[in-house]
Amino acid sequence: MLFGKRDLRESFERQAEKVFPSVLGTALRLTRSREDAEDLAQEAIVRAYDAFERFDGTNFKAWMLRIVTNLYINRYRQRQRGPQLGSLDDEGAIEPVSSELELPDRLLFDNAVGAEIEEALAKVPEDFRLAVILSDIEGLSYQEIADATQVPIGTVRSRIARGRSLLRKALEGYAMREGYLKQGATE
Amino acid sequence: MMDRLDLHAYVDGELSRERSDQVKLSLSGSAEDLREAEAISSLKQMLATRTTQSQSAAEWNKCVSRLNEIDKTRKVERVVSKYAPAFCGALLGVILATGLLHKRSDPGHISSPDLAKMAGSLEPMRPPKKQLGFNEDRWLGGLINQSKLSTPDHLTVRGVSNGQIGGIPVRSFSARDEKGDVTILVVRQELDLEGMTPMTGHTNLLAGKLNGVNCVVQTGKDHTIFIVAQRTFEDLAAVSSQVAIR
Numbered sequence: 041m042l043f044g045k046r047d048l049r050e051s052f053e054r055q056a057e058k059v060f061p062s063v064l065g066t067a068l069r070l071t072r073s074r075e076d077a078e079d080l081a082q083e084a085i086v087r088a089y090d091a092f093e094r095f096d097g098t099n100f101k102a103w104m105l106r107i108v109t110n111l112y113i114n115r116y117r118q119r120q121r122g123p124q125l126g127s128l129d130d131e132g133a134i135e136p137v138s139s140e141l142e143l144p145d146r147l148l149f150d151n152a153v154g155a156e157i158e159e160a161l162a163k164v165p166e167d168f169r170l171a172v173i174l175s176d177i178e179g180l181s182y183q184e185i186a187d188a189t190q191v192p193i194g195t196v197r198s199r200i201a202r203g204r205s206l207l208r209k210a211l212e213g214y215a216m217r218e219g220y221l222k223q224g225a226t227e
Numbered sequence: 228m229m230d231r232l233d234l235h236a237y238v239d240g241e242l243s244r245e246r247s248d249q250v251k252l253s254l255s256g257s258a259e260d261l262r263e264a265e266a267i268s269s270l271k272q273m274l275a276t277r278t279t280q281s282q283s284a285a286e287w288n289k290c291v292s293r294l295n296e297i298d299k300t301r302k303v304e305r306v307v308s309k310y311a312p313a314f315c316g317a318l319l320g321v322i323l324a325t326g327l328l329h330k331r332s333d334p335g336h337i338s339s340p341d342l343a344k345m346a347g348s349l350e351p352m353r354p355p356k357k358q359l360g361f362n363e364d365r366w367l368g369g370l371i372n373q374s375k376l377s378t379p380d381h382l383t384v385r386g387v388s389n390g391q392i393g394g395i396p397v398r399s400f401s402a403r404d405e406k407g408d409v410t411i412l413v414v415r416q417e418l419d420l421e422g423m424t425p426m427t428g429h430t431n432l433l434a435g436k437l438n439g440v441n442c443v444v445q446t447g448k449d450h451t452i453f454i455v456a457q458r459t460f461e462d463l464a465a466v467s468s469q470v471a472i473r
Contacts, residue, residue: 049298057287064283078286085290089297154279161278175239176274182241201235204270211273218277220269 052092056085059101062178063108069173070112072162080116084108102180106188109170113189160210168203175200229253229260238267382409382469409466412453417446426460432467434460443467 056063063084067077084107088095095103161169167189174180174188185196208215215221229250236242237250254261307314386401395418400411423433423444433444437455443463445452452470454463 045298049294053291053294056290060287060290061280061283064286065278065280078289081283081286082290082293086293086297089294154277157274157277158279161274172274176271177278179275182236182239197232197236197241200239201232204235204267207274208266208270211270215269215273218273220273221266 048092049089052089055100056088056104059104060085062101063104066105066108066173066178067112069158069161069177070108070166070170071116076116080108080112084111087111099184101178102184102188105174105178105180106184109174109188110190156214157211160207160214163210164203164206168199168206171196171199172203172207176204229257229263231263234260234264235267238264238271382466404466406456406458406462408456409458409463410453410455411470412455414451414453416449416451418451420444420446420451426464429464429467432464434463445470 060081064077064081067080067084068074071077071080084104088104088107091107161172164172170189171185174185175182180188182193182196182200185200186193189196191199208221212221233242233246233250237247240247242250254264382402382404384400384402388399390397390399396415398413400413402409402411420433420435423435423442426432426434426443429443431445433446435442435444437453440455440457441460441463442453442455443460445454445467452467454467454470456463456466
C-alpha cells in the first residue's frame with residue numbers, strides 16, 4: 041500500500057470505525073462478557089493497525105473478523121472453555137451448553153429486540169455458533185469463514201448447517217410468532 | 228431428499244452455477260426440500276435483521292485513544308532510532324560541559340567524600356627531623372604563603388605530607404597532644420563544604436564525619452582547617468581553638 045503515515049492512519053480509522061460494531065458484536069457473542077469483549081475488540085483493532093500495511097485491500101470486514109476470531113481462539117477460548125465432549129464436527133457429538141453463570145444476553149446487548157435470538161445463539165456450541173455468526177450475522181463467505189477459523193471449507197459447511205439446525209429448534213416458536221417460519225416448516 | 232449441506236450452500240449462494248442449477252431443478256420437484264430451503268432462508272434473514280448491534284461509540288473512542296498512543300510511541304521510536312547516536316553524543320557533551328563548568332565556576336566547592344579522598348591521596352607521611360611546634364615557620368613555607376600557624380606548645384607535630392585534590396593544594400599535619408593523635412588538614416582557600424553542619428556553641432566551626440571519624444572545620448577568609456580525630460566534637464573544638472592562621 042502506498043500510504044503516508046498520516047494517510048495510513050486515516051484510511052485505517054475510516055474503515056475500522058465502519059466495521060467496529062461487527063467486531064465488538066462478534067467479540068460479545070464469542071466471549072459472553074462485556075469486559076472480555078471490549079478487551080478483545082480493542083486488541084483486535086491494535087493488531088489490525090499494526091498489520092494494516094500488509095492488508096491486501098480486498099475485504100476489510102472479513103480481515104478484521106479473522107483477526108478477532110484468531111485472537112479469541114488463541115487467547116480467550118483457552119481461558120474460558122470448559123471440558124469438551126466429543127468432536128464438534130461430528131453430527132452425533134454431545135453438545136456442551138453455555139455456562140449458567142454467563143450474563144443474560146439482554147444485558148450484553150443494548151436492546152431487547154433480538155434478545156431471544158441472542159439467548160438461543162449463546163446456547164449453541166461455540167464452533168457452530170462462530171460459523172453461524174460469521175455467515176448469517178456478518179455475511180462472510182464460506183472461504184472467508186474458513187480463513188478466519190482456520191478449518192477446511194467442508195467443516196465450515198457442516199458447522200453452519202449444524203448451528204442453524206440447533207438454532208431452528210431453539211427459535212421455532214419465536215420464528216413462527218414473528219412470521220419467519222410457516223407451520224409445517226419444522227425439521 | 229437432497230443433501231442438507233448442499234441445500235444450505237445453495238441458500239448461501241456458495242454452489243457452483245452448475246450445481247446450483249441442479250439443486251434448483253431438484254427443489255421444483257420436492258415440496259419437502261423446498262420448504263427446508265425456505266426455512267433456512269428465513270432463519271438466515273431473521274439472524275441478519277433481528278440480531279442487535281451493540282452500542283460501540285464509547286469502545287471505539289477507547290480504541291482511537293490506543294491508536295493515538297501507538298502513533299506517539301512510533302513517532303518517538305522513529306526519532307530515537309534515527310537520532311540516537313547524536314542524542315548520546317550530545318548528552319555526553321552536556322554532562323562533560325556541565326561538569327567542567329561546575330568545576331570552573333565553583334573551584335572552592337568540595338564535598339565530605341572528597342575530603343575523605345583528600346586525606347587518602349596525600350603523600351606518605353614523612354617524619355620531621357625533630358619534634359616541631361606549629362609555630363615554626365619552616366613548616367609553613369609554601370603552604371599558605373606568608374601566613375603562619377600557631378599552636379600551644381603541647382600540640383606536637385610529628386609528620387607532614389602534601390597533596391592536591393582537584394587542583395587545590397592540601398597539607399596534612401600529623402600531630403599529637405595529651406589525648407592522642409590528631410590529623411590536621413590545611414587547605415589554602417575557603418571551601419564550600421557539603422555534609423558538615425554548624426556546631427552548636429561555636430559560631431565559626433562546622434562539625435561532621437570524615438570516613439566515620441569525627442571532624443570539626445574551621446574556615447577563614449583564605450583557608451580551611453580540618454581537625455580530625457577519634458574524639459568528641461567538643462574535644463576537637465578545643466584543639467581547633469588553639470590552631471589558627473597567624
